Amino acid sequence: MSSTSLRRTSLRLAAIRGQIPVIPQTRPFSPIRRMSVPTTMKAVVLETTGGPEVLQFKTDYPVPSPQEGELLVRNNISGVNFIDTYFRTGLYASPKPEVLGREGAGTVVALGPNTTGFQTGDRVVWLGTGGYAEFTAVPASKTVKIPEGLTDEDVIASFLSGLTILAFTKETYPVKKGDWVLLHAAAGGAGYLMTQVLKSIGAKVIGTAGGPEKCAIVKSLGADVVIDYRSEEGKDWVKLVKEATGGQGVDVVYDSVGKDTWEGSLEAVKRKGTIIWFGNASGPIPPLPLAKLSPKALKVARPTLFTYIETREEFEYYTNELFRLLLSGELKVKIHKVYPLEDVVQCHKDLEGRKTTGKPLLKA
């Protein structure tokens, strides 16, 4: 027997007799930082701005690498928001080529260097960029674990839109019981959720929507007055709002339609009231002279969700509130349709063509 094997045998014997500690053969537990991930994936890529047809479905797009502070998420389902169309058309600037999509829900499959707070296998929902893809590298700071009891679909149908409407009804204008509220596009992704939240606060809601089917949905959510602003009678929706409020006008208008409604919103709001312009579904509103506000001493706001959830504390405050409303059943979601990723062009056509109610989703 060689001197090395003699030494090993005597060390083993000494260990068995308890004279020296036995060194464990298995490694201490450490979370797996990376599951097996392919190098390419399905994704929708935008190389230039334009109509829905500029959205290119690819099957060999490189899977991104998570950087410091990021997670790589395998998306189970992704949300489609009207803001995606603004980046597509160029109304909002963004670097190209670009994978659109501001939110997704799925599983963490890898962690970037020094990323903490998550493990591979966690079921999460995130806000970021690049959601129209199988995998997205997302900021851990804008990602949360999905609680037991909620499906990925429930959460993604209400995530970006739900956080938006909670921030705008709690902070931009804290809606009070008894307030008269005018909400445009009340059957849409954001509108469907906002109608419910406004009613649960005890506000009196006047919802506008395009067409009888959409109006029936808004009515079913408890809106006090519903106006089909595309119908002959509803075209004069300002008059109908005034009638409903005893000639006064509403305390607050939530207007995400923009170009087609902003002037009517100025008329429909009461003296000392508030207008919240938060979107451009029909196009942006032109520059507004402040003098237009003075006859009725109006307050106006032009909020964006991301300004309200900059800190982790703010982000968790609103996500916890959203999860509470979903888990308790106080907030119901409506999925318009789950489109396969390759049908993204049709999905954008439907959204811009005012054919959707509730939330359109994409599945890779």
Ligand SMILES: NC(=O)c1ccc[n+]([C@@H]2O[C@H](COP(=O)([O-])OP(=O)(O)OC[C@H]3O[C@@H](n4cnc5c(N)ncnc54)[C@H](OP(=O)(O)O)[C@@H]3O)[C@@H](O)[C@H]2O)c1
């Ligand atoms: N500021 C923020 O941080 C923030 C965050 C989330 C959403 N938003 C805004 O909120 C709005 C709703 O977003 P969403 O994703 O939930 O979309 P959505 O409401 O599901 O879709 C937009 C709706 O706007 C209405 N609309 C009126 N005129 C239109 C036109 N000319 N073209 C297209 N649509 C028109 C349509 O409903 P009708 O047929 O009933 O009129 C349409 O369904 C958007 O303006 C979006 O930019 C803003």
